[in-house]
Amino acid sequence: MFNLIGKVALVTGGNGGIGLGMAAGLAEAGATVVLAGRNADKSATAAEALRARGRKADTIEADVTDEGEVAQLFQQVMLRNGRLDILVNNAGTTVRKAPHDLSLDEWNHVMDTNLTSTFLCCRAAHGLMKEGGGGKIVNIGSMLSIFGAPYAAAYGASKGGVVQLTRSLATAWAADNIQVNAVLPGWIDTDLTRKAREQVKGLHERVLARTPAGRWGIPVDLSGIAVFLASSASDFITGTAIPVDGGYSIS
């Protein structure tokens, strides 16, 4: 039920953090994973580490905010693998500032990276998955898809948008046997949140105090949900937004 042998998975931002945690799970279940990011060296190192563990991993350099680069990315995936079964839209960023201090450029950068890229990649995947008989799309939201934060207006708007986009795509593409779901990670220790802990005073302690599991998450905590949502085990699940947060959202 959880076997992904023969499947091809594209993970945007798969060269580090949560994306790499998810890619590692998919590869362990047998999928060929394609890691897409802007930093080719970082991607090469991540893919090499997976291959050293006997997994199938490839890399493609792409900026997913660029419509032309997204088209080339999917073309390359098809040229190299002949199919696309799984798409994880994980590339993301933030700018931590009060809303009244955000420039339009900063707002657009966050929306383009987190939300518009997800739309572009989903749109590019749809025809390929439909032709292949179906597919699995996993979009990465956040606790800020649910909650607000004074330093995360653009980020929260983009991640709320990811959940609503997920629901619309799920309804549109269910008849094509494409399941579209969102994952809402809690606080996970990555490059992104290392910066947050420097920039937001008291964040580290507040997260620990509120998380029933009593710890920050680590990227490998996202491996299992990636496999579940990418496998036939989740064939009747679509349009959901599943927290993976050690209980943060219910406490």
Ligand code: NDP
């Ligand atoms: P990282 O900063 O470690 O990873 C972000 C990834 O996105 C990098 O691999 C980066 O690769 C890639 N990326 C960024 N911009 C682009 C772009 N324009 N084109 C292609 N790739 C891009 O952060 P996390 O692992 O923490 O975050 C991953 C996702 O999880 C994000 O969507 C984030 O919002 C979300 N998330 C994280 C949480 C956490 O606590 N860490 C909590 C909730 C959600 P490169 O630089 O090579 O382009």
